[in-house]
Amino acid sequence: MERAHTLYSPALRYFVAVAEYGSIREAARQLNIASSAVNRQILSLEEEFGVQVFERVGRGLRISEAGELLLQHARTVLSDFEAVNEQLDDLRGIKQGIVRIASVESVADAVLPDLTQSFHESYPGITLEVTITSSEKVSRMISSAAAHIGFTFNPPDHDTLRDMVSWELKVGAVVAPKHPLAKKDKCTFQDCLKYPLALPAGNLSLARIIDVPLSKLKSKPKSFIKANSLRFMRSMARKSDYVTFQTVLGIEAERKAGLLAHIELTDKDIPCDRLVVLTNSTRQLSLAPSIFAKHAEKALRDYISFN
Incomplete structure (x- = not known):
């Protein structure tokens, strides 16, 4: 999300990182900047809004009620910008971008290694970010737009979830x-x-x-x-x-x-256990995630028919 640096203040991005990683030190490490710089931006944010976005608990941080409200807004803003950014890349015909994937363990073990390798051979400029987690978390990540494509079993019925394709496995x-x-x-x-x-x-x-x-x-x-x-x-x-x-x-x-x-x-x-490829029903997939989704569907069809 390099282009977001131009439009959005560091305070907003650093705040989201601290909320996601649970500490200033870990957020700074992930952002590759000094902890003092992150802390300074968080303090500036709190001063600007006149509320505490984190509660200091011992040596750790816990997001406050006000912080939760701001976090929801910040994620929406940054996610919306990323979607626009991807569409701009599509218009330019650039073969680059990011595909965020959330997957349960069994799909990650069985299909994702070969799938990601073959995809990178065809589209070396596209970055794949893979999160291995529980079936419930996969659905939440798709619903919140934290991931583009989800591989999960028996997802809940929800307005924000769309089944691209599914299989019934005994x-x-x-x-x-x-x-x-x-x-x-x-x-x-x-x-x-x-x-x-x-x-x-x-x-x-x-x-x-x-x-x-x-x-x-x-x-x-x-x-x-x-x-x-x-x-x-x-x-x-x-x-x-x-x-x-x-x-x-x-x-x-x-x-x-x-x-x-x-x-x-x-x-x-x-x-049966119902294997599903999920996307967010409220957002149209941009070019890179859309191409990956088609590759994933074919790979899973081949795998399931062969086994």
Whole structure:
């Protein structure tokens, strides 16, 4: 956002950075300027508006109610400028720009490395900024225009969210090759209860899916752990007799290497996990994000049809 320096005061940009990074020191490090310069601009901003935008708590900072109000405005202003800036680049036909991507872990593991590499070969002047986070945070980043393209599962219905494309992926049991269940092509959720379980924590979309059969049990599984990382749960399955539950997305390398097996669950009441490519419905994608979105859709179609 180099051109924003010309139109917007440092105080506004430094304020947003401090709010996002949670401290003056970290904001200064990210901005590559002195902490004293950031602090001076924050104090100037507070003096200008006559309110405290941050509350000093011990050695840290906490954004105030007034600060939250200003932050919302500042993000809107800077985001709107970036959108205009991208449109100006489009008019000039410049093959440059920024695409901000928010993705859940499984898509980041399975698809994004090859996708970003192939995209950069075609468009080396376009910068890709990738954030790996939870499914809920992906939706929030798209809704707030903090990201252009989102890869997530089961996003909420919201006026600011638009599904570009989606796929229904079946959830299966994931186990080590020597696990007794690995000999089966299909199994039931009840079959899995004979073994310790690695279950998704509440911030994962998978948790809502697995909660369906769990809620029908008369008692909790005897042995289980909960985790917010699909990679960790796969590791538990790979190194022990634990059973975890995931789609095929993100585990193909371990399957091909003979490290994991994916067994279809035949339970009719277990819903599919819905993979969605999200954009903000209130904003038109500029050229760079639009081109990336088309590349992403093709890459995901190829991946899902192949696996």
